[in-house]
Amino acid sequence: MLAENYTQEIEAILAKYPSDQKRSAVMPLLFLAQREYGTLTNEAITEVGELIGLQTTEVASLVGFYSLYHDRPGGKYRIQVCTDLPCALKGAQAFADELCEKLDIEMGETTPDGQVTIEQVMCLAACDRAPLFQLQGPNGFRYHEDQSIGSAMALIESLRVRGQVDRAHRLTAS
Amino acid sequence: MTEHIVLRHRDIERIDQLEVYLENGGFRAFESIVRKKSPEQVIDIVKKSGLRGRGGAGFPTGVKWSFLTPDVYPRYVVANADESEPGTFKDREIMERNPFQFLEGVAICAYAAQAEVAYIYCRAEFWDLTLELDRKIEQLKEGGLLGKKLFGSDFSLEMYTHLGAGAYICGEETALLESLEGKLGQPRLRPPFPAAEGLYGKPTVVNNVETLTNLPLIIDRGVDWYRKIGTEKSTGTKVFSVSGNIELPGNYELPLGTTFRELIFEHAGGIPNGHAIKAILPAGASAPILPASDEVLDTKMDYESVPEVGSSLGSASIIVIDETVDIAWVESKITDFFEHESCGKCTPCRDGTYWMKHIFERIMDDTAQAHEIDLLHTVGIGIQGKCLCALGDFAALAVTTAVERFRPDFDLHVQGKSSKAA
Ligand SMILES: Cc1cc2nc3c(=O)[nH]c(=O)nc-3n(C[C@H](O)[C@H](O)[C@H](O)COP(=O)(O)O)c2cc1C
Ligand code: SF4
Ligand code: FES
Numbered sequence: 001m002l003a004e005n006y007t008q009e010i011e012a013i014l015a016k017y018p019s020d021q022k023r024s025a026v027m028p029l030l031f032l033a034q035r036e037y038g039t040l041t042n043e044a045i046t047e048v049g050e051l052i053g054l055q056t057t058e059v060a061s062l063v064g065f066y067s068l069y070h071d072r073p074g075g076k077y078r079i080q081v082c083t084d085l086p087c088a089l090k091g092a093q094a095f096a097d098e099l100c101e102k103l104d105i106e107m108g109e110t111t112p113d114g115q116v117t118i119e120q121v122m123c124l125a126a127c128d129r130a131p132l133f134q135l136q137g138p139n140g141f142r143y144h145e146d147q148s149i150g151s152a153m154a155l156i157e158s159l160r161v162r163g164q165v166d167r168a169h170r171l172t173a174s
Numbered sequence: 175m176t177e178h179i180v181l182r183h184r185d186i187e188r189i190d191q192l193e194v195y196l197e198n199g200g201f202r203a204f205e206s207i208v209r210k211k212s213p214e215q216v217i218d219i220v221k222k223s224g225l226r227g228r229g230g231a232g233f234p235t236g237v238k239w240s241f242l243t244p245d246v247y248p249r250y251v252v253a254n255a256d257e258s259e260p261g262t263f264k265d266r267e268i269m270e271r272n273p274f275q276f277l278e279g280v281a282i283c284a285y286a287a288q289a290e291v292a293y294i295y296c297r298a299e300f301w302d303l304t305l306e307l308d309r310k311i312e313q314l315k316e317g318g319l320l321g322k323k324l325f326g327s328d329f330s331l332e333m334y335t336h337l338g339a340g341a342y343i344c345g346e347e348t349a350l351l352e353s354l355e356g357k358l359g360q361p362r363l364r365p366p367f368p369a370a371e372g373l374y375g376k377p378t379v380v381n382n383v384e385t386l387t388n389l390p391l392i393i394d395r396g397v398d399w400y401r402k403i404g405t406e407k408s409t410g411t412k413v414f415s416v417s418g419n420i421e422l423p424g425n426y427e428l429p430l431g432t433t434f435r436e437l438i439f440e441h442a443g444g445i446p447n448g449h450a451i452k453a454i455l456p457a458g459a460s461a462p463i464l465p466a467s468d469e470v471l472d473t474k475m476d477y478e479s480v481p482e483v484g485s486s487l488g489s490a491s492i493i494v495i496d497e498t499v500d501i502a503w504v505e506s507k508i509t510d511f512f513e514h515e516s517c518g519k520c521t522p523c524r525d526g527t528y529w530m531k532h533i534f535e536r537i538m539d540d541t542a543q544a545h546e547i548d549l550l551h552t553v554g555i556g557i558q559g560k561c562l563c564a565l566g567d568f569a570a571l572a573v574t575t576a577v578e579r580f581r582p583d584f585d586l587h588v589q590g591k592s593s594k595a596a
């Protein structure tokens with residue numbers, strides 16, 4: 001439960017907005033829920049709504065509107081390659097296609113181990129550093145600029161290894 | 175230009191550290207206005223400086239502040255750090271490398287507006303940067319530069335960051351305010367403008383990051399100094415983000431009124447691989463494409479001159495396109511962008527961008543009929559002037575002007591061969 005596990009974080013989020021404008025906290029709370037549950041399931045959405053007195057349907061429409069909330073399961077990590085015009089002029093589409101080929105998945109799909117989803121996104125405000133992608137993980141976003149297929153694959157390998165270690169930990173713990 | 179106003183980290187090392195920023199005159203401007211000037215006097219200075227909004231519209235900043243409804247409180251200041259225009263990457267550099275000057279700018283704006291709370295709306299991709307801004311704001315509070323009753327006055331100020339979640343339209347100021355209120359990021363009908371009814375229905379100033387970052391030096395060094403830079407009507411410098419087919423992509427801070435030619439060929443190293451320049455997008459996706467003729471290359475990049483050759487300066491994200499590139503393809507990418515980012519609130523924009531995207535799909539796989547190029551143009555004309563916010567017009571104008579100015583690139587597709595393949 002978010003209310004129990006993140007009491008301090010939730011308080012800090014709510015403190016940013018006037019006490020009669022709790023609704024403003026919905027976006028940061030959705031990121032918090034996404035961090036906790038990975039996917040914004042109906043239950044997660046309801047839980048966020050309850051924290052600030054919003055209907056599930058209202059919160060769900062926000063999840064649908066904003067592209068960085070995910071209500072369908074994907075990889076633990078999302079590699080979001082920018083293929084917008086300035087990057088495309090620098091060969092970003094070929095980079096994205098080759099990455100998919102190396103991973104043996106189509107754009108938008110997830111590797112069979114469930115670790116990495118690959119997506120195309122619009123401009124990330126780093127067009128002078130193409131090709132590039134951002135990595136969306138449970139704890140936010142990180143830029144990876146001036147990439148090559150080699151550097152991207154090395155990062156993906158390290159994420160997959162980390163994922164296997166995490167799983168092994170969970171298995172031995174249970 | 176020898177000295178930077180906004181990208182001052184390029185002249186002063188470690189200016190992202192508070193002690194270095196303070197050693198270099200940081201927060202002197204903010205302290206002096208809170209101690210010695212009325213909000214009206216500050217608004218007057220900013221009006222006289224000629225500073226115009228750097229987020230796209232170029233609206234005079236001081237004039238905008240003077241529209242705040244009198245005597246209604248609380249008021250809010252919102253820094254627009256949503257930076258999502260394709261080809262724009264200046265606000266990110268400013269906030270990462272010269273963060274305290276930006277935060278001081280927010281503080282100066284808040285004092286002028288008599289707002290005691292300021293929000294910084296950052297796109298979610300700026301996650302780490304936003305966490306860093308939170309730490310910097312904390313440092314300012316510890317240093318007595320933010321908080322209650324500043325410098326012994328009655329003025330108090332709190333600042334908070336707020337993250338978006340992936341929606342280009344939230345850069346439009348009224349959509350941004352909706353989003354900050356926890357709603358769908360869709361533009362509001364105007365009037366009322368934010369200065370009358372903005373965040374939570376209260377008088378609100380929304381300014382771009384670069385606009386705000388200009389303020390400390392304008393206050394500190396004065397209007398006469400500032401007005402010497404740039405042109406009569408477009409004063410000061412601009413950070414030009416240069417991308418695309420260019421030798422040295424990056425940000426260049428130069429006086430407003432610098433020519434495209436000087437920026438592209440003297441500063442940014444020209445076109446790679448010995449190619450010739452073909453076209454320029456002067457404001458990312460949000461202004462008409464210009465053929466790179468001598469007339470265009472010799473045009474001054476300021477708010478008056480770029481419209482004279484048929485486009486606008488916008489956020490000054492200069493995307494350079496060389497002779498090997500097919501303009502039909504460029505416009506198909508731009509149309510994909512707008513179709514994806516249309517918020518769906520009004521029909522001409524939502525359905526029009528969808529329709530244009532489908533025509534482009536046929537053009538790009540060379541299955542379109544000749545009349546479909548005219549159809550594309552007609553759809554674009556049909557969208558213009560019928561939308562709630564500027565996104566719809568940007569999407570339509572991009573296409574209609576490209577068809578008018580680069581028709582041969584489109585025709586090659588309906589004759590069965592594209593210039594890219596040729
Ligand atoms: C579709 C659309 C997207 C916009 N995106 C941004 C943006 O990312 N950043 C920004 O500062 N202004 C953006 N603007 C302009 C804002 O609406 C607003 O004019 C600006 O924040 C005002 O600040 P300024 O006067 O300092 O430029 C956008 C406008 C439109 C119509
Ligand atoms: S013009 Fe497009 S983006 Fe703007 S409000 Fe209408 S549908 Fe939304
Ligand atoms: S187009 Fe890729 S970061 Fe801007």
